[in-house]
Amino acid sequence: xxxxxxxxxxxxxxxxxxxxxxxxxxxxxxxxxxxxxxxxxxxxxxxxxxxxxxxxxxxxxxxxxxxxxxxxxxxxxxxxxxxxxxxxxxxxxxxxxxxxxxxxxxxxxxxxxxxxxxxxxxxxxxxxxxxxxxxxxxxxxxxxxxxxxxxxxxxxxxxxxxxxxxxxxxxxxxxxxxxxxxxxxxxxxxxxxxxxxxxxxxxxxxxxxxxxxxxxxxxxxxxxxxxxxxxxxxxxxxxxxxxxxxxxxxxxxxxxxxxxxxxxxxxxxxxxxxxxxxxxxxxxxxxxxx
Amino acid sequence: xxxxxxxxxxxxxxxxxxxxxxxxxxxxxxxxxxxxxxxxxxxxxxxxxxxxxxxxxxxxxxxxxxxxxxxxxxxxxxxxxxxxxxxxxxxxxxxxxxxxxxxxxxxxxxxxxxxxxxxxxxxxxxxxxxxxxxxxxxxxxxxxxxxxxxxxxxxxxxxxxxxxxxxxxxxxxxxxxxxxxxxxxxxxxxxxxxxxxxxxxxxxxxxxxxxxxxxxxxxxxxxxxxxxxxxxxxxxxxxxxxxxxxxxxxxxxxxxxxxxxxxxxxxxxxxxxxxxxxxxxxxxxxxxxx
Numbered sequence: 001x002x003x004x005x006x007x008x009x010x011x012x013x014x015x016x017x018x019x020x021x022x023x024x025x026x027x028x029x030x031x032x033x034x035x036x037x038x039x040x041x042x043x044x045x046x047x048x049x050x051x052x053x054x055x056x057x058x059x060x061x062x063x064x065x066x067x068x069x070x071x072x073x074x075x076x077x078x079x080x081x082x083x084x085x086x087x088x089x090x091x092x093x094x095x096x097x098x099x100x101x102x103x104x105x106x107x108x109x110x111x112x113x114x115x116x117x118x119x120x121x122x123x124x125x126x127x128x129x130x131x132x133x134x135x136x137x138x139x140x141x142x143x144x145x146x147x148x149x150x151x152x153x154x155x156x157x158x159x160x161x162x163x164x165x166x167x168x169x170x171x172x173x174x175x176x177x178x179x180x181x182x183x184x185x186x187x188x189x190x191x192x193x194x195x196x197x198x199x200x201x202x203x204x205x206x207x208x209x210x211x212x213x214x215x216x217x218x219x220x221x222x223x224x225x226x227x228x229x230x231x232x233x234x235x236x237x238x239x240x241x242x243x244x245x246x247x248x249x250x251x252x253x254x255x256x257x258x259x260x261x262x263x264x265x266x267x268x269x270x271x272x273x274x275x276x277x278x279x280x281x282x283x284x285x286x287x288x289x290x
Numbered sequence: 291x292x293x294x295x296x297x298x299x300x301x302x303x304x305x306x307x308x309x310x311x312x313x314x315x316x317x318x319x320x321x322x323x324x325x326x327x328x329x330x331x332x333x334x335x336x337x338x339x340x341x342x343x344x345x346x347x348x349x350x351x352x353x354x355x356x357x358x359x360x361x362x363x364x365x366x367x368x369x370x371x372x373x374x375x376x377x378x379x380x381x382x383x384x385x386x387x388x389x390x391x392x393x394x395x396x397x398x399x400x401x402x403x404x405x406x407x408x409x410x411x412x413x414x415x416x417x418x419x420x421x422x423x424x425x426x427x428x429x430x431x432x433x434x435x436x437x438x439x440x441x442x443x444x445x446x447x448x449x450x451x452x453x454x455x456x457x458x459x460x461x462x463x464x465x466x467x468x469x470x471x472x473x474x475x476x477x478x479x480x481x482x483x484x485x486x487x488x489x490x491x492x493x494x495x496x497x498x499x500x501x502x503x504x505x506x507x508x509x510x511x512x513x514x515x516x517x518x519x520x521x522x523x524x525x526x527x528x529x530x531x532x533x534x535x536x537x538x539x540x541x542x543x544x545x546x547x548x549x550x551x552x553x554x555x556x557x558x559x560x561x562x563x564x565x566x567x568x569x570x571x572x573x574x575x576x577x578x579x580x
Contacts, residue, residue: 113529118531165487224518241409
C-alpha cells in the first residue's frame with residue numbers, strides 16, 4: 001500500500017528509534033514526512049540532525065515540543081523561556097533542512113499546575129504571557145508556535161490548556177505572522193479534543209483566522225491503561241470518528257502534512273517497520289483525508 | 291468538629307456500608323443529610339429503605355443514579371427508560387421519607403457509546419430524547435432530573451455528556467417544573483468540571499435559569515489510579531480550588547445540601563466512621579461553603 005502523500009509519521013510513534021532509524025523507517029515505508037522530537041535530535045546534536053534530515057529527502061512537519069511554562073516568575077520560568085528559544089532555533093534549522101513543503105512548527109504543551117498550587121486561572125494566564133514573550137523570537141525565525149490543548153485529564157499535571165477554544169482565545173491575541181500565517185497558531189490533535197461538543201465549530205473558527213498550525217491523529221482506546229499518558233491507539237482501534245474532524249480541518253483550509261502520533265507501549269515494543277506499515281494502512285482506512 | 295449544616299455524605303463515599311450502616315454512620319458523624327444509591331436501597335427493598343430513612347431523621351439530598359440511555363432504539367433503550375421510571379419513583383419515595391429539606395433529585399449519567407459505535411453526536415441526541423421521554427414522569431412525581439456531565443475521559447465508555455454547558459443545552463430545552471424549579475436540571479460535580487475554562491460562567495448560566503439541581507464535591511488527585519473511575523480524592527488531597535466554584539454555585543442561588551461523593555479504594559477500605567470524620571473536617575477546611 002502506498003502512503004497518503006500528506007501523511008507524516010511523528011517520531012514518538014516509534015519512540016525507541018534513533019533519529020537516523022526513524023528517518024530510515026519513515027522513508028522505507030514510503031512516507032514523505034516526519035514529525036521530529038527534540039530528545040532524539042539532541043542525542044546526535046543539532047548539526048548532525050540537520051545533515052540526517054537533509055540526506056533523508058523527507059519533509060519535516062513539526063518539532064515536539066516546547067512549552068511547560070507555567071512556573072511562577074523566577075528562575076524556573078526564565079529557564080523554560082530560554083529553552084523554548086532554543087527550541088525555536090532548532091525548529092527553524094530542521095525545517096530548513098527538510099524537503100520542500102517542510103513546516104517550521106513548534107508544538108507547545110502548556111505545562112501543569114506548579115507543585116502545591118491550585119491556581120488554574122493564574123497558570124493559564126502565565127501560558128498566555130509566555131507565548132507573548134516568545135512571539136517575536138518565533139516571528140523573526142519564521143517559526144509558527146502551535147499551542148496544543150491537551151485532554152482535560154492532564155489539566156493538573158501536564159497542560160492547563162484543555163480545549164481548542166481556549167487555545168484559540170490565546171492564539172488570537174497575537175497578530176504577527178510567520179511562514180504559514182499567524183506566528184501563534186494551534187495544534188489540532190484528535191486524541192485530545194474528540195470529546196468536545198464544540199470541536200467542529202472551534203476547528204472552523206481556527207480556520208477563519210488561519211490558526212491551524214498542525215493536525216495530528218490517533219485514536220482513543222478503552223480501557224485507559226494504568227499510565228494515562230500511553231492511552232493512545234492506532235486509528236481504527238478506538239472510538240474516534242475521524243471523518244468529521246478531518247473534513248472540518250480541510251474546510252478550514254489546512255493543507256499541510258497530517259501527523260500520526262501515538263504513545264502506546266505495545267506499539268513502541270513492535271518493530272519499527274511494522275508500525276510504519278500499520279500507520280500507512282490505518283491512516284488510509286480511517287482518517288478520511290482526501 | 292461539628293458538621294456543616296448543609297453537608298451531605300454521598301453513600302458511595304462509604305461504598306461497602308449497607309443502607310442501615312450508611313445512615314447510622316452519617317447520623318453519628320453529626321451530618322444531617324445523605325445522598326443515596328439505588329443498589330444498597332435495592333438490597334433491602336424500597337419499603338424497608340423508606341422506613342430506615344424515616345427512622346434516621348436524616349435529609350435525603352439525591353438518589354444516584356439513572357441514565358445510561360444511549361442505546362439505539364430497541365429493547366435495550368426501552369429497558370433503560372423503564373428502569374429510569376422506577377428510579378424516579380424511588381427518588382420520590384425516599385425524599386418523602388427523609389427529613390424536611392430533603393430533595394427529590396435523580397442524578398442521570400448519560401451512558402457511553404454503544405458497542406462498536408463511533409457516533410458521538412448521535413449518542414448525545416439520544417440522551418436528549420431520553421430525557422424528553424422521562425420529563426412528564428418526573429414532573430408528575432415531583433422529581434428533578436439532574437443531568438450530570440462527566441469528565442471527558444469517560445466520554446467513550448460512560449457518559450457522552452462532558453461539559454456543564456452541554457448539560458445545560460439539553461436541560462434548557464425542557465420547560466416543566468418540579469419541586470425545586472425546572473424538572474430537568476444539572477448536577478455540578480467539581481471532579482468532572484473543575485478543568486473547564488467555562489466552568490464559572492456556565493454555573494452562572496445554570497443559576498439564571500434555576501437549573502442547578504445538586505452540587506457534589508471531591509478532589510482531583512494525581513497520578514490517576516489504574517482504574518480512572520476511582521481517581522477521586524478527599525477535598526484537600528488534590529488540585530482543585532473549591533472556593534471559586536462554591537461561590538459561583540452560591541451566587542447562582544443554590545441553597546440545597548452539598549454532597550461529598552468520593553470513589554477511592556483507600557477511602558473505601560477505611561472504617562466508615564473515620565471516613566465520615568474526615569469528610570466533616572475536609573469539607574469545613576476546603577469547600578468554602580458559608
